[in-house]
Amino acid sequence: MPTTWVDALLNKRRHQGAAPFPHQAAFFLNNPVRRALSKPARIVDDIRLTGSERVLEVGPGPGFYSVEIARRLTYGQLDLFDLQPEMLAKAARQLERAGFHDVGFTAGQAAExxxxxxxxxxVAFLAAVIGEVPDKHACLRSLSRIVKPGGHLVFAEAFPDPDRMNVQQLRDLAEPEGFEFVDATGNRWRDFVRFRNGEAS
Ligand SMILES: C[S@@+](CC[C@H](N)C(=O)[O-])C[C@H]1O[C@@H](n2cnc3c(N)ncnc32)[C@H](O)[C@@H]1O
Known part of the structure; x- marks a missing residue:
């Protein structure tokens, strides 16, 4: 059992992919430097929310994107789902501080x-998460059930995440579960990939 954030990060490095990013090291996910470099507001803009959606953020960690999503949901609702209750608690603190009090929090394993x-x-939004999920196909299957027909599944993947998945890998996961590829934007440092749940027809 890791006792410090150094321990926890080393454990993650040893068990790349299989281990979730440790909550003890959440500071590395939510800090002013990452905020300045990654511009979460701009990334959330790319989800193209209209304000009335019900949004699920899977693996929000300490809430790097969550506040920006909540800010855009004038009449909508945000739910956060994460394996680690400690991450949800950190995200909840961020959201409370920003004045958002009606967010749903669920702890659980996305592969189950x-x-x-x-x-x-x-909309379901996953940033730097899917690479950590042990059974990715099961996760995608379950997402196709809970995302409305015509609803969107959106991935953000970026350097230096050691579990980063590329556009083709995401397509190989999502398309067999009924998600239609919409578009992908990005560069060598990051990818932003959108799918539509095609079960409408
Ligand atoms: C690398 S962090 C990314 C956090 C946030 N999305 C961001 O970009 O700042 C991955 C998050 O996904 C969660 N996670 C990893 N595997 C998961 C799983 N199988 N089910 C649910 N959440 C998971 C971790 O607990 C962690 O909070």
Whole structure:
């Protein structure tokens, strides 16, 4: 059991992919330097929310993107789902501080099926998460059940995440589960990939 953030990061390095990013090292996910370099507001703009969606953020960690998402949901609703309750607690503090009090929090394993009814969400957003999920196919299958037909599945993947997945790998995961590729933007440092749940027809 890691005792310090150094221990926790070393453990993650040894178990790349299989281990979640340790909550003890959450500072590395949410700090002014990453904020300045990654510009979370701009990334969340690319999700193209209209403000009335029900959004699921899977693996929000300490809430680097969550506040920006909540800010755009004038009439919508945000749910956060993460394996580590400690990460959800950190995200909750960020959201409370920013004045958002009606966010849903669920702790769980994304590979074991999401505990939400069919066709619940307009958008599911995953940033630097899917590479850490042990059974990615099961996760995508469950997402296709809870994202509404015509709803969107959006991935953000970036350097220096050691579990970063590329556009083709994301397509290979999502398309067999009924998600249609919409578009991908980015560069060698980051990818932003959008799919639509095609079960409408
Ligand atoms: C690298 S962090 C990214 C956090 C945030 N999305 C960001 O970009 O700052 C990955 C997050 O996904 C969560 N996670 C990893 N595997 C998961 C799984 N199988 N089910 C649910 N959450 C998971 C971790 O607990 C962690 O909070």
């Amino acid at each position: 099926g999401f505990p939400f009814p069919d066709n619940t969400f307009d």
